[in-house]
Amino acid sequence: MTEGPDQTSRARLFHNAISAFIHERREAKLKGSEANQATADKYAYATWLADAARRVTQIQAVTHVLKAIHPDARGSNLHRVPQSLPSHSEIGTHVLGNDYVDDVVGNAAALDVYKFLKLEVEGRRLLDWLQDDDSDLLSALDSDPKVAHEWATSFKGLIRSSGKPTSHGLAKQVYWSVSGEPADDTGFHLLQPLFPSSLVHAVHTDINKARFGENNKAARLAKRNNQPHIGVYRDYRNLVVRKLGGTKPQNISQLNSERGGVNYLLASMPPQWQQGQLKHFLFISSVLERLRRFEDVNELILALCALLESAPKPTSATRLRRERIEQAFAQALAAFGLINREQLEPGWTRHPDCRLPLCEQLWLDPLRAELPWREDHLEEDQAFAAAIESGDWPSQVAHRFGNWLNAILQQRGLPVGDAEHAHWARQAMIDADYLLPRPSASLNDEKDIAHG
Incomplete structure (x- = not known):
């Protein structure tokens, strides 16, 4: 598809951003190999978008991932907006508010569609504009309103419910007493813990900022040079790294892949006060x-x-x-x-x-x-x-x-x-x-x- 004469300047902005993304994918695919016209044709504007709208059904946006519990578990994953969760004094996904990142599970070969929907225009993701039914973005997708709406509907399906939640034999489950009577077999709820991927990613980002951020680097340099330093030095002692997914962390989820499979475990022990030594x-x-x-x-x-x-x-x-x-x-x-x-x-x-x-x-x-x-x-x-x-x-x-x-x-x-x-x-x-x-x-x- 080429830019239409009736497109607004804002629609052309969306069109140019999408074209640049597809072109970059095309160049990466053809780099280092002989020109293949059939392959190149797959990256025509309308052709790639139609294929992406078809493949988006192979992936799902989530906040809680089952495969992080066991890689062979086949039950439901969940997408819960943090603001919709009950507020507790304990730390949980609810504390993220608006500042959270969706995770994605499903066919790793379709993750390029998620990268496309993450593409930012005017400070927001294409997925966000699609959920608002932005007319300029729809115009940029295709000049035919019917085709544009079909593709938009498919892309918005990235965030969807899997129907009735299902568990799996490899998922961890916990019997939780609600009656207060351990001998009452009917007084239990069966709970299935899920891996809070969005929360884990936020914690991982914060810890890495503390460990490798510029403020801590400056503090460590000052200490090494025996110089004064005004500022706060943050450190997480006795961290343990849990690797998920082995050599293929993308098989667990997209965010797990971005972390290289690294998931931090904080030390669960009382502090050892050094002042008293x-x-x-x-x-x-x-x-x-x-x-x-x-x-x-x-x-x-x-x-x-x-x-x-x-x-x-x-x-x-x-x-x-x-x-x-x-x-x-x-x-x-x-x-x-x-x-x-x-x-x-x-x-x-x-x-x-x-x-x-x-x-x-x-x-x-x-x-x-x-x-x-x-x-x-x-x-x-x-x-x-x-x-x-x-x-x-x-x-x-x-x-x-x-x-x-x-x-x-x-x-x-x-x-x-x-x-x-x-x-x-x-x-x-x-x-x-x-x-x-x-x-x-x-x-x-x-x-x-x-x-x-």
């Missing part, structure tokens, strides 16, 4: 060097910098924002202390490579004061216990925290000084003092008797 606190002059990497402390710092750099008006809304950040800082500092006190064995600050100031040792290792005193370090252990009893360490830790935070803000060019330092310290000291587990007086009395 003793080696992280040795050979350093302050644990505050580690605080910035704790939970969301770095995000709090960036939020505080952004607030102060914006020079906001002294309103109640500004004060509320600042107070929320300050409270979060105090809670993070308290949590940092609490977690490390619980995870590290009492007495770890006795390690010869511990170079922390005494106030930080008292903060993170207070139960050391309850350990038996060492004969060869008797004065040191007695001084540690006396320092715990004096109760001066919270203000000293808070003072160091204020200095630490002020130094970070000053690096950003913010004019902070003694007043801000005192404010940060006052906020930090409250929770630090509250969460301190104090040693018992009776035990110290026994030590005084034993060594007095």
Whole structure:
């Protein structure tokens, strides 16, 4: 078919896009081989479209794929628009909303038809325009309205129901108790889990952006060159790759083929907190060097910098924002202390490579004061216990925290000084003092008797 004189400029836009796609397919088919007129004729505009409209029945757009459960299963696949699914707090296909990709199953030899329907014009797929019965696209398909509508109907059949859903002997099935009585054989529903291909593809895309994206590359380069880096580094630890389809991943589905058969499995295990490892606190002059990497402390710092750099008006809304950040800082500092006190064995600050100031040792290792005193370090252990009893360490830790935070803000060019330092310290000291587990007086009395 050639462009008709009655076509609108928009119809010609569709026509040109379709012609370019067919021409590209033709050139790829004939490349490296002797010119074959019979083969070339198959790629005439109308001939190829008619053949594609016939072959589209061999494939189906889906969101849930059965063959990913077992490659020889012959039951139903499903197409469910995420917005039509019930909303749950758990992660599922429903969370994708409008941002999802259809998968395609069926005869792999007909997948070129799906690539054709994915062709974008004016930011939308041809399939989307067909579903809207776009008159310009219909005009571009064929000058005969009857032929154009027949082809359009066939192409729109890519998204279709397979009739009554059917299962298969190779599909996994689960008996789910709905009556709450395990002995009641009639109180079960038989469920068949299906592989959520659209969701899996979205997760795969997100993980790959984290692993191989420019932001993470820049962060890794900065780390390798021992340079500072402002930004978020994302990592998925202990990933497992499950390959589907072997050497022919397209036999499972189109999206599986695009992933090369790769399907990520996330680690299902509790997190292993690294902050509590003793080696992280040795050979350093302050644990505050580690605080910035704790939970969301770095995000709090960036939020505080952004607030102060914006020079906001002294309103109640500004004060509320600042107070929320300050409270979060105090809670993070308290949590940092609490977690490390619980995870590290009492007495770890006795390690010869511990170079922390005494106030930080008292903060993170207070139960050391309850350990038996060492004969060869008797004065040191007695001084540690006396320092715990004096109760001066919270203000000293808070003072160091204020200095630490002020130094970070000053690096950003913010004019902070003694007043801000005192404010940060006052906020930090409250929770630090509250969460301190104090040693018992009776035990110290026994030590005084034993060594007095």
